[in-house]
Amino acid sequence: MNILNIEKISKSFGKNKVINDLSFSVPENSIFGFIGQNGAGKTTTMKMVLGLLKADSGKITVLGEPVVYGQTKTNKYIGYLPDVPEFYSYMTPKEYLKLCGDITGMDDKTIKIKSDELISLVGLDKANKRIGGFSRGMKQRLGIAQALLNEPQLLICDEPTSALDPKGRKEILDILSTVKGKTTVVFSTHILSDVERICDRVAVLHSGKLALAGTLPEIKAQHKNDSLIVEFAVLEELECFKAIINGCSLIKAVEELNKGIILHTYNILEAEAVVLSLLSKNNLLPLKLEVAEPTLENLFMEITA
Amino acid sequence: MKSYIAFTTKEFTEQLRTHKALIMFTVFLLFGIMNPVTAKLTPIILEMFMPEGVEITLGDPTALDSWAQFFKNIPQMGIFVLAIVFNGLMANEFTKGTLINILTKGLSRSTVILSKFSMAILLWTASYILCFAVSYGYTIYFWSNDIVYNLLFAVFVLWLFGVLIISLLLFGGVLFKNSYGSLLLTGTTVVIMFLINIVPILQKYNPVLLSSSNMDLLTGKMQPSDFTASIIVTTALTMTFIVVAIPIFNKKRI
Structure with missing residues (x-):
């Protein structure tokens, strides 16, 4: 009731x-x-x-x-x-x-x-x-x-x-x-x-x-997130990754972190598969690969923007 | 009824703990002493400061001089103090927002007004009686009160005028939600009443009569029946202000 x-x-x-x-x-x-x-x-x-x-x-x-x-x-x-x-x-x-x-x-x-x-x-x-x-x-x-x-x-x-x-x-x-x-x-x-x-x-x-x-x-x-966080131990690896990912059609936007990168994607599952294969092909070992959880804060910002 | 008693008790606690009751009692006690003492001492003081060779013959002061002080001080200074003490009666609740909790608990808005009105009347009455009792004590100690007519009635009508002032202060507080509004409305109304007094035929209806012609009662120049019209008008006005304040308050956003 x-x-x-x-x-x-x-x-x-x-x-x-x-x-x-x-x-x-x-x-x-x-x-x-x-x-x-x-x-x-x-x-x-x-x-x-x-x-x-x-x-x-x-x-x-x-x-x-x-x-x-x-x-x-x-x-x-x-x-x-x-x-x-x-x-x-x-x-x-x-x-x-x-x-x-x-x-x-x-x-x-x-x-x-x-x-x-x-x-x-x-x-x-x-x-x-x-x-x-x-x-x-x-x-x-x-x-x-x-x-x-x-x-x-x-x-x-x-x-x-x-x-x-x-x-x-x-x-x-x-x-x-x-x-x-x-x-x-x-x-x-x-x-x-x-x-x-x-x-x-x-x-x-x-x-x-x-x-x-x-x-x-x-x-x-409802507001499932579309972002993938990739973090590396050293900057060279990050630079290298940025170079190979550049131009990928699944990536909407890129946001830089300290030693990592946030990829905003059009399709999170496909993008994750592509990123994984690219990483292994180039022998890059990330410290962290994470699908970002939607936070209330993000939702709030999105709505009130 | 229980909520009325609870809120009125709260009003008294407020007057006591914020020292407003103390101010009222002290000021009116001082007035009470001052009235007869001024009457007694004025001729003596005048004599002391009179330059050599100048002679003024002043009659010995009587009980009438003492009451003349009473009916001069209370309508002016006394009513002024009353207005200063009670101008925030409603306004403080509005500006501080203290009523929100109380009203959302289901206290009716008319109870708020009636509680405040009753508390203010009681405090005014107590201070006024104190002042009168002290003045009376000294007066009969110094002089004979036999030459004074209609004393209690004259004292009563001035009290009634005070009640009118309280209802005006409350009404102004509800209307304007601040203490300036409350004082301004009261002040303006009193000024208007004095202006009306210029027209002779209206004088007997005017509430001002209750605070300005008291000495005429004491000397026997006027009779209580001369005050009937004014008493009716004053009572009606007081009741109107309080009754009209309730629907206005009901519509006020707090």
């Missing part, structure tokens, strides 16, 4: 069309990576899902219920972590979670149990001071804690890792992996390694439209 359905939404700010006829859906219990450049419209899309922004056209449903701009009932299913979560700086984390719990109508006992549990999950148990003195990373963790407080079925995180150091990033990603199974996670990012680390589905947003969507293996299979 799909927890979130977006159908043909569009949104303009003035003359600037940010989202253009966007449709996608998020199945239950997945970690959904929402990728796009800065300004691609990721935050705008998320805010529309939360009813914080009004879509010009189209329909959004959360667990089958339509999202209404302004006061939306569907927010009771959603936990939201904004890109830069802002809290009341004069409160302590526990006081803040108590406020959040009271607002959502949880009873005092549940709030107590749940907030203790979440505070230790996000590693803030020793930070019993006012939020005003928190670092960015600590605020991000508190952000996750407040988003998970009412056990939402959908957790939406807007670039949760963008501003963090590598350690903080890893910790946030670990927390997101932990909640998988209980909660569906949608998170936007432009850090592709984060996506490869934890997401099982991705969607790439480019100029207001979905440029790519599906599970990671699916996407990689």
Whole structure:
């Protein structure tokens, strides 16, 4: 079942069309990576899902219920972590979670149990001071804690890792992996390694439209790579190889590496056979011969180019 | 109801921990002391600095002089302090983005406004009562309060004017999403009310009456019934500002 359905939404700010006829859906219990450049419209899309922004056209449903701009009932299913979560700086984390719990109508006992549990999950148990003195990373963790407080079925995180150091990033990603199974996670990012680390589905947003969507293996299979990497131990061998390969009709383009070469081919299998036979005929022994795996980064560059 | 109490509690915590409550209480306590003391000391000070040979006959100060100070200081300085303390009531939430978490948790936007309104009224009331109580204490200690009419009523109408100012500050904050807008709207509205006051037939309806003619009540020149029209207009305006602020807030992007 799909927890979130977006159908043909569009949104303009003035003359600037940010989202253009966007449709996608998020199945239950997945970690959904929402990728796009800065300004691609990721935050705008998320805010529309939360009813914080009004879509010009189209329909959004959360667990089958339509999202209404302004006061939306569907927010009771959603936990939201904004890109830069802002809290009341004069409160302590526990006081803040108590406020959040009271607002959502949880009873005092549940709030107590749940907030203790979440505070230790996000590693803030020793930070019993006012939020005003928190670092960015600590605020991000508190952000996750407040988003998970009412056990939402959908957790939406807007670039949760963008501003963090590598350690903080890893910790946030670990927390997101932990909640998988209980909660569906949608998170936007432009850090592709984060996506490869934890997401099982991705969607790439480019100029207001979905440029790519599906599970990671699916996407990689669709965009099978065409590149062959050949590396040599000494430069002379490389020069020699370059001379013999020059003019081969299967090679589209050539990219030079330090002691190697990347061959972009029209047909990877045929090209590989030709290269192998040429190598053996000329008695050249490469250090490495590899079919380059398509990386998300390459795909991303290809799409957004 | 639970969310209303929770958010109002949060508002009080904010006023306490950001020292706004302290500022209000201190300033109004000082006013409370100043009013009677100024009345008491003015003739003495004047006498001290009077050049040799110049004689002015000043009547001995009375309780009326003390209240004259009260009804001069609070409508001017007091209301000014109120505006300074509360102009960021809505604006700070907008500029800092602190409402995003709270609203996506399902708190209704009308609760936000009503919580802020109730908190501000309570803090204003408490500071105002403190000021009045101190002034009253000193006044009856120095003089007899027997010559003063309608004191409590005069104090009440000025309080009501303060509530109107609070609703204006909130309304301005929702409308413009920043504290300058809030102050500007409040300032402009007060100026307009003073301009309207030029037209004599409109004076009795004007909310300004509640903050400018209090001494006439005390001396018996005016009666409480003369204030009825103005009280009705002020209450209606206050309620309108708050009620209209809610749909406007509902449409605001945050």
